[in-house]
Amino acid sequence: MSIFIIREESTVTDVKNRRFKEQVIFANDLTKRFGHFTAVDQINFGVKQGEILGFLGPNGAGKTTTIKMMVGLLKITSGKVWVKDYDVSKDLRQIKKNIGYMSQKFSLYPLLNGYENIEFWGGISGLSCRAIKEKKELISEEISSRILSQKVKDIPPGIKQRIALFSCLISDPEIILLDEPTSGVDPEVRREFWGKIYDLKKKGKTLLVTTHNLDEAEYADRILIIHQGRIVLRGEPSVLMRKEKTDSMEKVFKQAVTNNETN
Amino acid sequence: MRIFYLFKKELIEIFRQREMLVLIFIAPILQTIVLGYVVTTDVKNIPVQVVNLSDSSHAYRIVNRINHLELFDVKKISYSPEDAVSVFQKGTVKAVIVLRDGFEHGTQTFRYPEVQVLMDGMDANTAGIAAGYFNGIARNYVLSDARKRGFRFPLKNKTVIRFNPNLQSINYMGPGIVALLLTIISMFFTSISIVREKEQQTMDTLLISRLTPIEIYSGKALPLALLGLIEMGIGVVVVVLVFGISIRGSLIYLFIAAVIFLFAILSYALLISTLCTSQQQALFFSWFSMVIFLLLSGLFTPVENIPSAFRWLADINPLRYLIRIIRQVFLKGNDITYFANDLLIMLGITVVILSLSLFNFKRLVSK
Numbered sequence: 001m002s003i004f005i006i007r008e009e010s011t012v013t014d015v016k017n018r019r020f021k022e023q024v025i026f027a028n029d030l031t032k033r034f035g036h037f038t039a040v041d042q043i044n045f046g047v048k049q050g051e052i053l054g055f056l057g058p059n060g061a062g063k064t065t066t067i068k069m070m071v072g073l074l075k076i077t078s079g080k081v082w083v084k085d086y087d088v089s090k091d092l093r094q095i096k097k098n099i100g101y102m103s104q105k106f107s108l109y110p111l112l113n114g115y116e117n118i119e120f121w122g123g124i125s126g127l128s129c130r131a132i133k134e135k136k137e138l139i140s141e142e143i144s145s146r147i148l149s150q151k152v153k154d155i156p157p158g159i160k161q162r163i164a165l166f167s168c169l170i171s172d173p174e175i176i177l178l179d180e181p182t183s184g185v186d187p188e189v190r191r192e193f194w195g196k197i198y199d200l201k202k203k204g205k206t207l208l209v210t211t212h213n214l215d216e217a218e219y220a221d222r223i224l225i226i227h228q229g230r231i232v233l234r235g236e237p238s239v240l241m242r243k244e245k246t247d248s249m250e251k252v253f254k255q256a257v258t259n260n261e262t263n
Numbered sequence: 264m265r266i267f268y269l270f271k272k273e274l275i276e277i278f279r280q281r282e283m284l285v286l287i288f289i290a291p292i293l294q295t296i297v298l299g300y301v302v303t304t305d306v307k308n309i310p311v312q313v314v315n316l317s318d319s320s321h322a323y324r325i326v327n328r329i330n331h332l333e334l335f336d337v338k339k340i341s342y343s344p345e346d347a348v349s350v351f352q353k354g355t356v357k358a359v360i361v362l363r364d365g366f367e368h369g370t371q372t373f374r375y376p377e378v379q380v381l382m383d384g385m386d387a388n389t390a391g392i393a394a395g396y397f398n399g400i401a402r403n404y405v406l407s408d409a410r411k412r413g414f415r416f417p418l419k420n421k422t423v424i425r426f427n428p429n430l431q432s433i434n435y436m437g438p439g440i441v442a443l444l445l446t447i448i449s450m451f452f453t454s455i456s457i458v459r460e461k462e463q464q465t466m467d468t469l470l471i472s473r474l475t476p477i478e479i480y481s482g483k484a485l486p487l488a489l490l491g492l493i494e495m496g497i498g499v500v501v502v503v504l505v506f507g508i509s510i511r512g513s514l515i516y517l518f519i520a521a522v523i524f525l526f527a528i529l530s531y532a533l534l535i536s537t538l539c540t541s542q543q544q545a546l547f548f549s550w551f552s553m554v555i556f557l558l559l560s561g562l563f564t565p566v567e568n569i570p571s572a573f574r575w576l577a578d579i580n581p582l583r584y585l586i587r588i589i590r591q592v593f594l595k596g597n598d599i600t601y602f603a604n605d606l607l608i609m610l611g612i613t614v615v616i617l618s619l620s621l622f623n624f625k626r627l628v629s630k
Binding site for chain 1: 264265267268269271272275276279280463464465467468469470471472473474
């Protein structure tokens with residue numbers, strides 16, 4: 001098993017030369033410590049242009065912490081992350097222009113209705129009034145305007161999730177970070193949601209999706225399994241399952257976690 | 264332009280909460296009226312007992328005067344000594360006035376009864392004021408009686424009180440309450456609404472958006488500042504109409520002072536919001552700070568009463584300056600030259616506290 005745990009032996013200075021051109025996100029020895037607790041422990045990974053990277057792990061494994069470091073919401077303890085050639089700790093402003101981020105709680109205002117939420121997120125991303133109007137029409141094709149005129153707090157989670165994704169994509173970012181986008185919605189909606197993610201991939205977007213649902217892992221092009229702040233397994237889901245001689249990600253995951261704990 | 268959307272969103276959120284609207288528009292009216300009537304340091308109808316051990320006509324007349332004043336409510340007149348302490352313990356009266364003949368003092372022509380005033384000190388404020396009144400009554404009686412009998416005093420004294428000649432407390436409480444309204448809405452609502460964004464995790468998304476922290480702050484605070492000003496307007500109208508207090512100064516100065524005060528108090532609200540992670544915490548912190556601000560504001564007790572070791576707390580209290588300015592504008596009709604210093608101090612407070620909260624904000628964002 002351990003052959004899959006590739007530790008890139010590299011120093012920060014030569015990382016930029018070694019990394020592949022098409023990698024739009026690149027983390028090198030990324031570490032986050034809160035006091036004595038190490039939430040993320042020297043992780044290395046890259047996400048290629050147009051790829052869906054699944055970030056898998058139980059709650060508290062360090063997924064959200066990693067994402068928050070990538071967007072500058074948390075200070076990096078050590079290591080580096082580049083997003084599109086920009087160093088997160090230096091050029092956050094540039095990175096913000098290229099990133100769409102959807103948090104676990106959907107980032108919608110419960111007292112505003114669907115349209116007002118769209119208008120708000122569009123407006124603060126610098127869209128013109130006309131562009132906002134177009135966006136509102138666009139979402140009306142997908143979700144009935146009766147629902148969109150309701151306060152978000154009264155809208156069912158599945159639709160809320162779609163509105164949230166729409167607002168997250170409103171300024172047409174190249175890189176999309178989705179933090180637990182499918183938590184709290186039923187399997188049917190989850191499948192639909194992944195359909196949308198594929199559409200985005202087809203448009204050439206790069207996606208990083210975190211989840212603790214193992215059955216979702218198969219949707220991703222590549223997965224990273226993160227456990228106790230460390231990447232314990234990485235690769236394509238089908239390859240990983242073949243190696244384990246199983247057809248469920250759950251077994252792959254359990255094996256990886258036990259290996260990590262025994263190490 | 265981007266900030267306009269924050270503004271709009273904030274106003275929608277406020278107006279969609281019916282409880283908030285009640286709090287914002289009905290509460291201040293009630294508050295002004297209730298506080299205006301109730302929070303008064305005027306002393307009226309103090310329950311007293313008179314023990315008259317003198318049978319002189321002077322004593323009789325003094326008792327008569329006490330009896331006829333609205334200040335005192337004479338519960339009982341007795342003619343034999345009583346134990347004042349046990350009377351006070353029962354709590355039926357707050358003062359016992361004892362009159363008796365003091366033969367040792369004075370000459371035959373100018374002989375007056377001795378007046379002893381025993382006060383219940385539990386309510387120190389009332390006791391102090393009432394004791395002053397009693398002394399005044401006794402002294403006035405003696406002076407006027409002596410004058411009537413042709414005695415000339417070498418020294419005349421006369422007190423002239425300007426701006427609030429009857430020393431009515433509503434005249435200085437009313438304007439103070441207006442300042443209080445401005446504090447409540449801006450401080451509570453701003454800190455809570457910022458912390459709510461943290462709870463909803465919308466703050467994360469705002470931070471990742473292209474908005475700068477200053478834009479986020481002002482977008483949150485300015486709509487509430489606006490409501491605060493409207494609220495103050497309501498307060499001024501109520502104070503003027505219900506209590507009949509006239510504004511001698513210009514409303515423009517009042518407005519300028521209020522805006523500068525808002526900068527300062529909102530900086531505090533922002534500081535509180537950076538220290539709290541839940542709405543309950545924010546509420547508690549705001550409430551706690553408001554009580555301190557209020558008690559050290561000079562609204563109820565003079566700022567000069569604060570021991571010098573704690574005087575700095577009053578110096579960094581924007582409410583203190585606002586109350587001072589509002590009272591000046593209302594009662595004295597002062598123009599801006601009289602309180603320009605206070606305005607500058609409030610601006611100074613704003614700069615310091617705002618930098619502190621922005622620093623704290625950035626530190627928390629990138630921990």
